[in-house]
Amino acid sequence: MSDDAKPVPYRGGGFAPRPVGLVGPIVFALVLGLWEAGSRLGWISPIILPAPSQALGALADLVETGRLWLHVSASLQRLVQGWVFGALLGVLVGFAAGLFSLARAGIVPVVAALFPIPKIALLPLFIIWFGIGEESKVATILFGTFFPTVISVYGGVDNVDRNLIRMGQSFGLGWFSIVRKIVLPGAMPAILSGFRISASIAIILLVAAEMIGAEYGIGAYILLAGNLMATDQLVAGVAMLSILGLTVSWVLGRIEKAVLRWR
Amino acid sequence: MSDDAKPVPYRGGGFAPRPVGLVGPIVFALVLGLWEAGSRLGWISPIILPAPSQALGALADLVETGRLWLHVSASLQRLVQGWVFGALLGVLVGFAAGLFSLARAGIVPVVAALFPIPKIALLPLFIIWFGIGEESKVATILFGTFFPTVISVYGGVDNVDRNLIRMGQSFGLGWFSIVRKIVLPGAMPAILSGFRISASIAIILLVAAEMIGAEYGIGAYILLAGNLMATDQLVAGVAMLSILGLTVSWVLGRIEKAVLRWR
Amino acid sequence: MDLHISDISHSYGATEVLRGIDLHITAGQIVCLIGPSGCGKSTLLRFVGGLERPRSGRVVQIGEPPAGCLNPLTYIFQDFALLPWRTAAGNISLVLEDHGLGRAAVREIVDDVLARTKLTDFRDALPRQLSGGMKQRVAIARALAVRPACLLMDEPLSALDSQTRDLLLDDLLDLWLRERFTACYVTHNLEEAVRIGHRVVVLSRRPGQIREVVDLDIPLEDRLDHPEALETRRRHLWELMREEALAADKELADV
């Protein structure tokens, strides 16, 4: 090789973040460690934030008194009911909006107008409409999950490859067959990612829902802690919600993997 | 033509909802009309829901006393500040997560853990951290808009066509040039649709934010109405939020049209 | 079953796409449609298949489709149009499920068409696991499963690389020799047209009008033995197309 030969300069790579194994857990550990240290050394006043160990203590208290399960099960029940019905209704209405011009023209503006209404603003009315039992709590979560589900479902239906639908029609498939076998699976990725959002919202709304005469529930626990300014319990409750959120997102991830194996 | 000739059967069409002009306004008018009629005829008890005309009356009172503008301007200010900073921070952090492996590994799990925390649960802590002035209200909205923005921005960065990035690299463009001229415009559609979501959330959080020592603001007005069980004012306030939401969505639609003209 | 297209014109909004198309597709023959990009070939095919309705003119079928025909007019699409969430076999059974044939009958048909397209080993593969050529063979198998009277093919090979394309064209020829199906075959590729077409219909650029109809009288099975004759026809078609393409490439395609 001649001596004015030089390798071609490398200029590719990058722009493709890859999973870096343990960084997530390390970040969490670091944050918690610093926080604990700060609390112990008095840099973080207990009024501002309790130490993680204190929050852990509050959690341990809950476990000991056996109330953890009471709170968690009450919340889970509301969450599951509200979310399932909200999501189901949302999927139905979203499909209607995705498939029929008239339904879309009616549904879309109504959803746009009602979505930004904060559920806590309506609590007094919810009490009158649905009472102070489980209904109003479930309804709060239901309303919160319904609207984003509608939006993501009709977006998903819109995004189904029209070529596949034309293919179905060209083979004389019935309308219902096309919806069931082509539109539904085609919209599934969008529906599932809509579920991710609505599940987060449902968890967020737990606190709002349990404002209404709830004795047990993570939200009620947090509210009580807030009222009593028991910041250790407050943080413990918030951590429970966080863990709940991570769990739900993990479960949905599994479901996604199973249902969308074909991708 | 022979007489056993028959036209080819038509089996296409459908599955393409088209805008049906006036249905939206008609639906709104219908719902409001039925509601008003129901209230007047006594089918809907005023305890359950005030008539739209009553809510309109409450709104008219606001206009008359000149307090409408006070409330709206106070809320708008918080909304704009909280949303702008939240979105800005979210875009920055989202870009970091979209571009750097390490940043992503640290940011994504933290966002996943903190996103489902309801802002109202943290209000007592927010007061201690940010005081009772505008800071805590702005912070509430900021936190609410930050997380969804991060998620949609890094999703958008992920979705930028890698071929375009490789093209930029193959022409020896600098890293910063690629980010500015290829990644940013490429992620713009996702960023803008993230803004749509975060703007809705910001409006929803207005009520939570104005729980903290707010004198004026649509949220404060709603809260006061809720405290006094003044349902007419409650509905009037909620309607204001609705209109605000529609307005914001319309403005974002315009911006989208302008910025994404190239699509 | 013959197809007769009479005086079809169409426009989308302000763009006139087709103007006064008259065409007869005789049973057992393959009619190739060629023409520059955007001249309305796909649109015309959609009219023939009943997927869309023209502004004016009509498409009629003359005579009954043969017995046992489940879907007289059957498409094969350029992008294969396979459901990504169904296996090869599932994609084929999809078009049979609505006919109430019973499980065993469906399975039998699926196995038969998979065998005829040499896909038996891939019956449970998902589309993403298949190469382009195999995907299009699944699409062809699916079309054969409904025993069509007429195949409507919209650039069925143009998404494939040239070697695979050649192989698949041979397969299609074999198939025609055995089954003598009727077909309307849209293509950009003049070689394909002169190899598989009994007639080649040349459309002008948009608005598409019939510019010339070229009959190729050499039987399909003998075509490869007459390379010069085919080359002459190809040259002729190429000359027709070249001016159109040159002109079309100079226009802003604002869609």
Add this chain to the structure above:
Amino acid sequence: MDLHISDISHSYGATEVLRGIDLHITAGQIVCLIGPSGCGKSTLLRFVGGLERPRSGRVVQIGEPPAGCLNPLTYIFQDFALLPWRTAAGNISLVLEDHGLGRAAVREIVDDVLARTKLTDFRDALPRQLSGGMKQRVAIARALAVRPACLLMDEPLSALDSQTRDLLLDDLLDLWLRERFTACYVTHNLEEAVRIGHRVVVLSRRPGQIREVVDLDIPLEDRLDHPEALETRRRHLWELMREEALAADKELADV
């Protein structure tokens, strides 16, 4: 400036993609790479352009690129890779902006390459307004703007319909006759290869190895006058490819 590829091997995870590739690209010559789908042609081209690094082996450039050359190794992509949010002129100026040439100089270069690719009238058109052929001409103009020492073309014409492809191939030939650029040209299309290549390198199916190197000694400008010679070469290449394609089409492509 010559390019020398020595003993390149590569695998992605468990799939071996390339094995022991040695190749020399002489300045002023067009080397065509052909091979079945998935054999690693694009991968090899990425190595040559420095966009990726092979597991083993290396690519060196011998001699300095000519003066005024802004980007010695310049790609032309199959999918054009135009920024949809920039006009034709904007897409070209994109690759000049980082070199600190000054506004006037950039504008001059942009105007010049637009004129050379007959796109002057479309300088302010957005990609979505352009036909496929025009888009690829913008991509070519962009590549010319940086005065490359060697053009790396990855199936530059395969996204176009055959008429447009032919027109653009003529344009490329004209360009070469005027500018005598060096090029590495990946294609599936044997006709393209025999029309534009000084050498044709045939790769085997995955893992890609060099199966044969065919030198075409007829000068590019005279190629059209020797149709039979070209056809013989094409036939020869076709035979080489056919077996590979046949074998490749029988494998599950699980990606």
Add this chain to the structure above:
Amino acid sequence: GSALAADKVVIGALRFTSHAPTFIAYEKGYFKDEGLDAEIKFFQAAQPIAVAIASGDIDFGITALTGGFYNLAAKGALKVVGGLYTEDTKHNGMAIMASNKAFEAGLKTPADIKGHSWAMTQQGSSFHYMAGMIAAKYGFPLSDISVKPLQKVGAMIGAVKSGQVDAMAMVPHVAVPLDKAGAAKIIGWVRDLGDYQVTTIFTSTNNVQNNRDKVERFMRAYKRAIADYRAVMLDPAKDPAATEAMVDIIHKYVYTDRPRDKAAGPIKAGAVYLAKDAALDMADLKRQLAWFQAQGFAPKDLSVDAFVAPGFVDSMN
């Protein structure tokens, strides 16, 4: 005004008639007279006022003694410096109400509340304490009342109006119109349950320790306003002109969304008894703390002395 820069004080307030002395002292310049540059910050709920004092955002607040208050006080952040709203046998105070449904079913007196549901804002709130007072007075365990935390007074009213909760306690200016309109029934008064000092005036520990003089000046001004209020509002019939003038002052802050003539009624009706000279009922404070501790809403080791700063006001007992 004085040439010297006045001391700044920030007062947290709710838009309730029971906060009237704050508005009176501000409007009549009593704070200025003491060399205080006062600023009023409004809140939507009482709880954040206590939090805001703990965080140093405001200097003085007035709220009921709730679980949240005790927990903040236990962290040493707050000090009670005076008493305010007190239930008095001869004056207007909180009413105990039954829903129409429950009333018809036999809930006619507070003693009947045993076995019924009770609406309140939050656990550990003053409404919760009132349920405790009822249970104590009529000798049944608190667990015999099923308490419903509904977060907001509006929600409580809605729940009782619609018959979903049987009983609640309510401020007089809301209770009386509800009773008159037939939406619910007044079945008794909190004042009949025993002594109860509902709200206290409090400030930050820092102020008590380092700005004692400021607190003293504030309390002087506040006592003047209380005296003005007691002179007029506790007996509106005595001097109608003075009453109307005071209503004008209060209307600047309370019921601002309603015209003056519509607001005057509720303002007058909402005039509860305020302790003379902001005197503290130490015996009751001890009683209250004991109850909250028994319920687990206040730290066990907290004593009244730890959060009451003596010396600013007299004790009633």
